[in-house]
Amino acid sequence: MKLLKVDTVNEARSKLIDCCAGTMLQTEMRSLLDAAGCILAEDIYSKENIPPYRRSIMDGYAVRSRDLGAAGDMIPTMLKVIGEVLLGSDSSDLKVEPGCCVYVPTGGYVPDGADAVVMIEYCEPFGAGMLAVSKSASPGENIVSVGEDVAEGDMLLPKGRKLRPQDLGVLAACGVTDIPVFVPWRVTVISTGDELVSPDKMPGPGQIRDINTYTIASRSMAEGFEVIRTVSVKDEREALVSAIETAKADSDLVVMSGGSSQGKKDMTADLIDEAADHGVLTHGIAAKPGKPTITGFDEESRTLFIGLPGHPAAALMVYEQVLINLWRGLICREKERTLKAKITVNVPSAPGRMTFQLVKLSGGDIPEAAPVFARSGMISPVSEADGYFVMTENQEGIRPGEMVDVFLWK
């Protein structure tokens, strides 16, 4: 193992990026609905104009605006109806000559010659194929022009975009149906500890139910990762080595979560050091809570390792700030919108360490964030909180009235 060194959160992430940036991302093509919520792996440009033809936004009549200069309530202008555009059929042979008009439904093709659509409300059939129009029209009125929605060559969506429903709508509109997205990491969560029992068991004296398997696995799923395995292993070296080897074979990421005692942490560090050809990269981070965090990388099997603190709050926040931020950096994901909130009381920071502070939010035009304090190992305050904010290593606490960026729990 290299010289043990406590890194800042940013150093820990940088070390991982330096090792793994070239190898840990794969892309695949997905169809529209299968790409929902996935992360776009390339900038996408339109190869077409949308709409590809002039489209009416109303049920009405396509007219030549010049013909209607004098049209009004009192003296309607009479036009000859020469046809009707049918939705979905080729009406491109229709041509609106002076004094003529063509019926067009909403969304319909506007025939050549016409330069405006008059809403049906202002038109009255007058017999013998004639129409009385009681309103003038400006050129372009009620028409979406070619390429007005999307012009050929426009960038539709940037690499790193998490595909939302309306993003799929844009892709569908432009005929982009093979969508390059990043393959989500496959994750194994290994919880270790003789004291851990499954949540469906009643813990005896000195035992505790496994929490981190469930928080870390579901947080991974919320990020889009594929949790391929959760395993609980006793503190026996052989069993742990075997679980790690199995995980290395098919996982991009192995998350180890166990107790917070020093002995446990040393064992986790040893195991990661043996399993990873780059060895342990970070052994301890300058964070409060979250110090006992260990990272490593195995290049041959392309596997990231992280050993998380045992306390559930610390484990979740470190997992987000180190590992999920690493993923988001690699995939160029747009920065998550944090919520700006006003701090209500003095909140101390831990000098020289990044401090994660749980908060509960209350309403108002500017939301207020009240700190929630969770003693080590407690879970109910974490669930009570709406999220947390971060104070950097050099920040000397926060005073009432200052604004912070709150990371909302997923």
Added chain:
Amino acid sequence: MKLLKVDTVNEARSKLIDCCAGTMLQTEMRSLLDAAGCILAEDIYSKENIPPYRRSIMDGYAVRSRDLGAAGDMIPTMLKVIGEVLLGSDSSDLKVEPGCCVYVPTGGYVPDGADAVVMIEYCEPFGAGMLAVSKSASPGENIVSVGEDVAEGDMLLPKGRKLRPQDLGVLAACGVTDIPVFVPWRVTVISTGDELVSPDKMPGPGQIRDINTYTIASRSMAEGFEVIRTVSVKDEREALVSAIETAKADSDLVVMSGGSSQGKKDMTADLIDEAADHGVLTHGIAAKPGKPTITGFDEESRTLFIGLPGHPAAALMVYEQVLINLWRGLICREKERTLKAKITVNVPSAPGRMTFQLVKLSGGDIPEAAPVFARSGMISPVSEADGYFVMTENQEGIRPGEMVDVFLWK
């Protein structure tokens, strides 16, 4: 069909609730990880104290604080080490008598007799089973007491909570592993229109690629609904009736999405009226955009129907405000946190109608929301927007500097 009536958005939702509240919700039991992101169907209370025993939050020695009254850097107090608590084993026979102490790892059981834990840093083995302790301790120091995290009878999580990672952590900690959640609605999306072509086809003159199937299906998925079928049907009565009957048999919700022309809307209304034993409930809502919205309910097959406006922006916003809000109301889901933002320019409202206004957000302590205007049928502005806000029927527009609640796109 009942008398055609334009309803407000709230009236439309109320009519649906009145018909369907008793029948449209089912619950099921899920295991912890399968419940991630689901909606809790009952308030959950703890049947246990957590922790069930006194737990140390440090690696250290369990002591009687009274023994250490005089302990300090200069003159340590000597205690006899009578044992060690092992994580995961039954250490309940250990008892700390006066002058004695017991080693306890982080998370370990604190034996009877002890009332504090001294961190290992302040303790030095002195040979012959003796320990030099160079710090006094207050009663309770470094100990989490029984029930301090969760007390027996505490409400853990309320009905309607969308289960986040740390919520699963609380349930795991308390041994709640059969979790009652609402069964997500099963959805069929039917897109209708002779003019619609699949996104992978090149539209001819008068044709348009199907957008709403993809936006509405993926928005449904983002809400947790199960999209069981998306079908595209030509405007032929028989084919539509058949698609609706198939959908009724296995769907909770049938979403019809087609063109915006009046003829299309009349056909959709007729079809829903025939398929639903309660008939059409709302035919047109007082919303801008979104007027051509139709709802219905079939009690026998327990199927909700909604015919959405054809324009993608209108379809998405109406679907959220009418249908998804209906679902959230039924499941008692906690109100989604909207983002407070300051409007930068005058935004007019449509008198007597609820107005949905797309906005793009920019940063700052108080985010600023600039309106995004999407002409009918355009999709790229919808993707460019970060969300939208709502002006009520009686509201007369928004002036620069006013605050609004922005619904962020999913």
